[in-house]
Amino acid sequence: MKTAALKTVDRRDGKLAMAHFYVAFIALALGGLAGLLQTLVRSGKFELPAGIGYYQILTVHGVVLGLVLTTFFIMGFQLAAVSKTSGTLTNRQRLIGWIGFWLMTAGTLMAAAMILLNKASVLYTFYAPLQAHALFYIGLTLVIVGSWLDGAAIIMAYARWRKANPGKPSPLLTFMSLVNTILWIVATIGVASTVLIQLLPWSLGLVDRVDVLVSRTLFWYFGHPLVYFWLLPAYMAWYVVIPKVIGGKIFSDSLARMSFILFLLFSIPVGFHHQLTEPGIDPAWKFLQVILTFLVIIPSLMTAFSLFATFESYGRSKGATGLFGWVKVLPWEDARFTVPFIGMLSFIPAGAGGIINASHQLNQVVHNTIWITGHFHLTLATAVILTFFGITYWLVPHLTGRTLTKALNKLAIIQAVFWAVGMTFMSGAMHAAGLLGAPRRSSYSEYGGAAQAAEWIPYQVAQAIGGSILFLGIILMLYIFINLAFFAPKGEEEFPVGETSEKAEKTPMVFENWKLWLGITVLLILFAYTIPFIDMIENAPIGSKGYKLW
Structure with missing residues (x-):
């Protein structure tokens, strides 16, 4: 089917995408509530009721x-985008x-049940030696497998288009x-490897110990590209949708494709920069991955x-002059532009903080x-x-007709202002407290009012203020979503897809050469x-049953 002939996403595809969005916004409500409770606990002025644990709600919020x-959300958006354009x-x-959606949903319910029963308070990173109930790990596995099936549908749609064109x-x-x-x-x-080969057998009692370094390394092999998995759909909107919304053209199709290819190449082999303080990894390999991490800055700057x-x-096409004259002619009254x-x-x-972290x-x-944590809240x-x-x-x-x-457009802009103000308070206070040594993940009560902890209190109160404002923003967002879905x-409503500028260079076909790009990856x-993995396995400690803990 020709792209130009498609005005709206097929209703059947729209239902599939909307099913994903329903789960996503239920998650926003539950996770947002857990986040609010966290900030209130950290302020030292609030205690959780009914025996609920701080790390329990911390796990809910993160996961x-x-x-x-x-x-x-990402899978729903990408399925809709592929249906629209291919x-x-x-x-x-x-x-x-x-099938992918229902597997993901079943896995989510299993993992969430274990967290709510306080059998999986292992935080977002679920590091060993923290151990969760086996159903938590099985649930995470189902979420991953389900997402692979969603991804398979996207790959098949792409392959069909290429064959036809x-x-x-x-x-x-x-x-x-x-x-x-x-x-x-x-x-x-x-992450599937560490869950299935290490954590699940350990949780089931089939092995008595796991190699923590290998587990953490496998997690961060996944954990850093996860950031770009979140970010690239936002880049999709910035590159392709926003130009159409403002009435402009995509600056360069080729540059957009090149930036995405660079993210694919450089976002995965960089997990060691999350493990710079950990023993057991040769400093030379850490330094190599730091260099690879800094290469990711290039496609970010290309995008900017x-x-x-x-x-x-x-702006120039509308007669704007001067260095920043174009700012005045952008559609600030349109939430589709202003919010992103x-x-x-x-x-x-956020990017500057990421450079410091790496x-x-x-x-x-x-x-x-x-x-x-403050950096995390600026990026994601x-x-x-x-x-x-x-x-x-x-x-x-667009999907619900x-x-x-x-009125909803105006409310959406108000929601974004709430979000920006709340995040300025919360993330700013987190950055400042972090420079004073305030630890990640911990609550004030654990420090028993120590002098150092007392120094952090003003920043923790600021976090609670910011978290409360953000929760109001979540309530507004849920109200808007429910209205757009049902009332x-x-x-x-247009599905905005930008056109490339006539002045842009022709897109070379080398970007479609997946043998090349996957081979380099x-x-x-x-x-x-x-080599680092071989070193970890060869030097793994010996378990009580006489085998290496891998």
Whole structure:
């Protein structure tokens, strides 16, 4: 089916995408409540009722928002994007997508039940030697397998389009969805390995111990590309949707594709920069992965250049002059633009903080302090989530046959302001407290009012204020989502897909050469991890039953 002939996403595909969004926004409600309770506990002015544990709600917050909300939203968005730009999914592709959705949902319910029963208070990272109930690990495995099936539907849709259009570059949104899907599948091999080979047998009592270093290394093999799995859908909206929303053109199709390929190449073999303080890994390999981490800055800067070139080109076409004259002509009254734009701006300090986190020496200052949590909330919880909200404002009514009314549009901008203000308080206080040595993950009560802990109290109160404002923003977001899904007036809402500028260079077909890009990705991973893994396994401690703990 020709892309130009598609005006709206097929209703059957829309139902599949919306099913993912329903779970995502339920996760937003539960995870947001847990986050509010966390900040109140850390302020030292509030105690959890009914015997609920601090680390229990900390696990709920991290797992439900960091893994469940993001994975469901991203898969729903990418399925809709592929259906829009490459043609309606086939019955087989849609069936695979539905099987993936139900597996993910079943896995989420299993993992959530264990957390709520306080049998899996192992935090978002679920590091050994913290141990959860076996059903928690089985649930996580089902979420990953289900997401692979969603990804399979996306890959099949891409392959079908390529077969029907030989010699042509694939639609940009489909290409981007494919890259992010491949990144996710390759990255989740690490976490699936540690869960199935180490943590699940250990939880079932089949082995008495696990190799903690190997487990953490496999987690961070997954954990850092996970950040880009979150980020790339936001980049999809920034590159392709925002130009259409403002009435401009995509600055360069080729530059957008190149930035996504670079993220695929450089985001996976960099997990050691999360383990810079850990023994057992040769410093030379840590330093190598720090260098690879810094290479990811390149596609981020490419993205910033492309976006602001798009904005300036549009402004000049409207007669704007001067260095920043184009700012005045952007559609600030349109939530579809303004909300993601706030997310874009937040990514500037977030990126600067990421450079500090990945630096060989500066990391020593902030490692395992609440600075890291503050950075996390600028990247995922602001840049990414605000962009996801911006996508919601046009995609949900597009899929449900409704419209974004003026009242809901205005409320969406108010919601984004709440979010920005709340995150400024909370993330800013986290960064400041982190520089004073306040630890990550811990509550004030654990320090018994020690002098050092007392120094952190003003910042923890600021976090509670920010968290409360953010929770109001979550309530507003849920209200908008429910209206767009069920109660807004019937009508047609545009699925904005930008066109490339006439001045842009022709897109080369080398970007569709997956043997090349996947081959380089595998080589980089093998280069960065093979020798360190051999070293870890050869030098693993001997278990009580006489075997190496791997």
